[in-house]
Amino acid sequence: MSIPSAPVAVPPIVVSRARGDRVVPVWRNELGGLTFRAEPLEGAPRYIKWGPLQNETSMAAEAERLEWAVRYAAVPRVIEHGSDATHEWLVTAALTGESAVAPHWVARPAAAVVAVGRGLRALHETLPVGDCPFEWGVESRIANAAGRGIHLPESLRKAPDADKLVVCHGDACCPNTLIDGAGKWSGHVDLGALGVADRWADIAVASMSTEWNYGPGWEDALIDAYGVKPDRERIAYYRDLWNAT
Missing domain, CATH: 3.30.200.20 (Phosphorylase Kinase; domain 1)
Structure with missing residues (x-):
């Protein structure tokens, strides 16, 4: 991309x-x-x-x-x-702002990852789980993968217990957060997989994408901006699931 x-x-x-x-x-x-x-x-x-x-x-x-x-x-x-x-x-x-991987923000990764982390937290807190008709949980993702001929290893068939169910973005990589001229998140794009799932399904992927977009060393800064401590077990599981599907 x-x-x-x-x-x-x-x-x-x-x-x-x-x-x-x-x-x-x-x-x-x-x-x-x-x-x-x-x-x-x-x-x-x-x-x-x-x-x-x-x-x-x-x-x-x-x-x-x-x-x-x-x-x-x-x-x-x-x-x-x-x-x-x-x-x-x-x-x-169009929404206000530009992608978090626009050249201006790639040159300012410390500001960009904070905006992405805070924006993801705001999205999770804003979208109502009880009213969401869409699903992005592990079972639905495994079924979707099987429908595309992808057979996952047994290690991915049992997810860690959910920490907190939210309406996930579904592709929370950094490019899909918009940042305004003041350095604050202003919107989200590319929500084709949006649905209810454990919040770590998004956090794991968003933090992983920092290395692709800004280089190494920014993963935990994004998680800190989201407002939680890194959960290494859930991070590892959801990154493996992402990469496998």
Whole structure:
């Protein structure tokens, strides 16, 4: 996953969804998907996600989750979702701030990891578990993996007892937190796997991603900003589960 550094061919469906606005590529994922910012001459920008249909994640699932979560938290408002025989797309309104891995924040990792940790805690405290219709617990993740032909080792089939159930982001890697100009978290994006699970399922992945994005030494700083002590057993389990699925 990365910010594109070379010219990107804009798919025709993205051109049509941009409706004449300037289109800027802002993200490429490992599944071949692209995200573009559509910049009108007047008014607010929009974001257009485009990618191949596949069974690991679904933009339809993300649209459904965003439409639920936007009532409670700073997440993108869905404008449009669609698909054809091979690809799908999702158009959302822009939020304030920029990704925690924008060059400005990569150069300031101490500030970025604090914003990500605090933002994740705020998301967990804001989204209501009792009203959430989506599941991201271990059993559902194992079943999803099996449906994709991934057979997990026995060591991953029994999770540690849950510490605290929350509505997890589902992909809490640092790029998916937005930070405003004052250095405070301002929103969350890419919530296609959002659902109820132990909070360590998110914390483990968010802290692990600090090394990919900022280099070694920032994991515990993010956990401290979240407001808990590192739970090494749960961290190890949920990182192994993440990497295996």
